[in-house]
Amino acid sequence: MASTKTLRTLGTCAAAGSLALLAAACGGTSAAPDETIAVALPSTSVETGTTVPTVVTDPLTGLPNTDPSILDRSAMVVKIDNHPRAKPQVGFNQADIIYEENVESLTRFAAVFHSQTPELVGPIRSGRFQDIDLLGSLNRPLFVWSGGNEKVTANIKRSDLINLSFTEAQESGAYDRDNSRPAPHNLFAAPPKLWEFAATLGVEGAGPPPAQFTYRSGSDANASSAAPVAGAKVSMDGVKVLWEWKSEFGEFARTQDGKEFKDSDGTPVSVPNVVVLEVVYSRAYSPAAKTIGGGKAYVFTNGVVYEGTWDRPTRLDPFALLDASGAPIKLTPGQTFVMVARPDAVAVIDEGTDPDDVKYP
Numbered sequence: 001m002a003s004t005k006t007l008r009t010l011g012t013c014a015a016a017g018s019l020a021l022l023a024a025a026c027g028g029t030s031a032a033p034d035e036t037i038a039v040a041l042p043s044t045s046v047e048t049g050t051t052v053p054t055v056v057t058d059p060l061t062g063l064p065n066t067d068p069s070i071l072d073r074s075a076m077v078v079k080i081d082n083h084p085r086a087k088p089q090v091g092f093n094q095a096d097i098i099y100e101e102n103v104e105s106l107t108r109f110a111a112v113f114h115s116q117t118p119e120l121v122g123p124i125r126s127g128r129f130q131d132i133d134l135l136g137s138l139n140r141p142l143f144v145w146s147g148g149n150e151k152v153t154a155n156i157k158r159s160d161l162i163n164l165s166f167t168e169a170q171e172s173g174a175y176d177r178d179n180s181r182p183a184p185h186n187l188f189a190a191p192p193k194l195w196e197f198a199a200t201l202g203v204e205g206a207g208p209p210p211a212q213f214t215y216r217s218g219s220d221a222n223a224s225s226a227a228p229v230a231g232a233k234v235s236m237d238g239v240k241v242l243w244e245w246k247s248e249f250g251e252f253a254r255t256q257d258g259k260e261f262k263d264s265d266g267t268p269v270s271v272p273n274v275v276v277l278e279v280v281y282s283r284a285y286s287p288a289a290k291t292i293g294g295g296k297a298y299v300f301t302n303g304v305v306y307e308g309t310w311d312r313p314t315r316l317d318p319f320a321l322l323d324a325s326g327a328p329i330k331l332t333p334g335q336t337f338v339m340v341a342r343p344d345a346v347a348v349i350d351e352g353t354d355p356d357d358v359k360y361p
Contacts, residue, residue: 056068056071057215057333058071058096058114058115059071059114059208059209059210059211059212060075060096060097060112060114060115060209060211060212061096061115061333061334061335061336062211062213062215062331062333062334063115063333063334065115070114070115070117071208072207072208073114073195073208074139074140074141074142074162074195074198074206074207074208074209075096075112075113075114075138075139075141075142075208075209076112076113076114076141076142076144076164076191076194076195077110077111077112077113077131077135077138077141077142077143077144077161078091078095078110078111078113078121078122078124078144078145078189078191079108079109079110079124079125079126079127079131079143079144079145079146080092080108080109080110080111080121080122080123080124080125081108081109081122081123081124081125081185082100082106082107082108082109082239083106083125083185085181085182085185086123086125086185088262088263088264088266089109089122089123089263089264090118090120090121090122090123090188090263090264091111091113091118091119091120091121091122091191091263091264092109092111092121092263092264092269093263093267093269094113094116094117094118095111095112095113095116095335096112096113096114096115096116096335096336097111097112097212097335097336097337097338098110098111098112098271098335098336098337098338099111099112099134099135099338099339099340100236100241100337100338100339100340101128101130101131101134101289101340102236102237102281102287102289102340102341102342103128103237103286103287104237104285104286104287105237105238106237106238106239107236107237107238107239108125108128110131110134110135112135112138112141112209113191114208114209117191117192117195118191119190119191119192120188120189120190120191121144121188121189121191122178122186122187122188122189123178123181123184123185123186123187123188124144124145124146124166124175124187124188124189125145125146125184125185125187126145126146126147126148126149126152127143127145127147127148127152127156127165128148128152128286128288129151129152129155129286129288130287130288130289130291130340131143131145131156131161132155132156132159132161132315133289133291133292133315134289134291134315134340135161136160136314136315136316137209137210137212137312137315137316137317137318137319138209138212139206139207139208139209139210140160140161140162140203140206140207141161141162141209142162142164142194142195142198143156143161143162143163143164143165144164144165144169144189144191144194145164145165145166146165146166146184146187147165147166147167153165162198162201162203162206164194164197164198166187169194169197171197172193172194172196172197173190173193174189174190174191174193174194174197175187175188175189176188176189176190210318211318212318212319212336213273213318213319213321213331213336214321214328214329214330214331215330215331215332215333216302216330216331216332216333220330222302222303222304223306223323223327223329223330225306225308225323225324225325225327226304226305226306226323227304227305227307227350227351228303228304228350228351229245229300229303229304229305229348229349229350229351230244230245230349230350230351230352230353230355231243231244231245231252231300231349231355232274232276232298232300232305232346232347232348232349233346233347233349233355233358233359233360233361234276234339234341234345234346234347234360234361235341235345235360235361236339236341236345237287237342239256239257240256240257240258240360241254241255241256241339242254242255242256242355243255243274243300244349244355245300245303246270247303249270250272250302250303250332251270251271251272251334252270252271252272252273252274252300252337253268253269253270254268254269254270254271254337271334271335271336271337272301272302272331272332272333272334272335272336273299273300273301273331273332273334273335273336273337274298274299274300274301274336274337274339275297275298275299275300275319275321275331275336275337275338275339276297276298276299276300276338276339276341276345276346277291277295277297277310277319277338277339277340277341278295278296278297278341278342278343278344278345278346279291279295279340279341279342279343280295280342280343281342289340291312291315291319291340292312292313292314292315293311293312294309294310294311294312295309295310295343296308296309296310296343297309297310297319297321297322297329298346298348299321299329299331301329301330301331301332302332305348306321306323306324306329307324307348308321308322308323308324308329309321309322310322319338344361345361346361347359347360347361
C-alpha cells in the first residue's frame with residue numbers, strides 16, 4: 001500500500017526521477033512553520049458580482065481541502081489495536097486525529113478519519129465505555145470496532161455513535177481477517193465500503209464533524225506562554241512513549257517502548273501536534289477516562305510546549321485547550337495525536353536536552 005503520510009508534509013523536495021517519486025518526496029501532514037495556510041476557491045460576491053476567493057479547509061486538520069465532495073460526510077472512528085502482536089498498524093498515517101486511551105494494562109487507539117480515505121485499516125479491536133464520551137463532539141461519527149461485552153455493546157447501541165461493528169456491518173463486505181497474523185489481532189476493514197454502507201442506513205442527524213481545535217495561520221508566532229522543547233516522555237498504561245521534535249519536518253516523531261513506531265508501509269509515525277490531556281480514570285477492571293470537566297494539558301506544536309488546561313462542559317463539546325493566561329492554544333494545521341493520560345504522566349524534554357537524560361514519569 002502506497003504511503004500517504006509523505007503526501008501530506010510540506011518541506012524541502014529532493015530531486016526525483018519520476019512524478020511518483022517527486023510526489024513521495026514532497027508531501028506531509030502539516031504546513032511548514034512559516035507557510036500561510038489557505039486555499040482559494042472561486043465564489044461570487046453578492047455585492048459586486050465579481051469572483052472572490054473563498055478559503056476552504058478540512059475541519060479536523062485545518063489544512064486546505066482538495067476534495068470538496070468529502071466535506072459533507074461523517075467522520076469515521078476506528079478502534080485500532082496497540083498490542084505488541086498488532087504491529088504494524090495499517091492506515092494509521094491517514095487519520096486526521098488519533099486518540100490514545102488506556103485500556104487493560106495497554107493502550108488502544110481511536111483513529112478519526114475524514115479528510116482521507118485509506119484503503120484498509122486495522123487491526124481493529126473492541127470498544128470501551130469511555131469511547132462514548134470521548135467521541136461525542138464529532139457529531140455522530142461512524143464507529144468501527146470489533147465488538148465488546150454485553151454491557152459495552154448495549155451502551156454503544158443506545159449512544160449517538162453510529163454502530164458499524166463487525167456484527168452490524170458484515171453485509172457491507174468491508175471486514176476481513178488477515179490469516180498471516182495471529183487472532184484476535186487480525187481483523188481489518190475497508191473504509192470506502194463502510195462509508196458506502198453507512199450512506200444506505202439513512203441515519204437521521206448524522207453529518208460532518210465540526211472543528212475540534214483552533215489552528216494558527218502562517219503569520220501566527222508562538223505565544224509568549226510557550227517554551228522551546230525537544231520533546232516529551234509520556235507514561236501510558238503498559239506503554240512508554242517518546243515524542244521527539246524534528247525541526248527539519250516540523251513534526252514530532254513517535255518512539256514506543258524504545259522502538260520507532262511505523263505504519264505498515266514502513267513510514268514512521270510523526271505529527272505536527274501532540275496533545276496530552278491529564279484525566280482521572282476509574283479503578284474498574286476496564287479503565288474509564290473522565291473526559292468531561294477539565295484538567296491539566298500539555299500541547300506540543302511548532303517546536304514548543306504549552307502547559308495549560310483543557311475544558312469540556314459536555315461530551316458534545318470539543319476539548320478547549322487554554323494556555324496559562326486562559327487564551328486558546330492554536331495548533332499547527334495537520335494531524336493531531338491526543339494522549340488521554342493519567343495525572344503526572346508527562347516529562348517535558350527541554351530544548352537542548354538529550355532525551356536519554358530524562359526519565360519516564
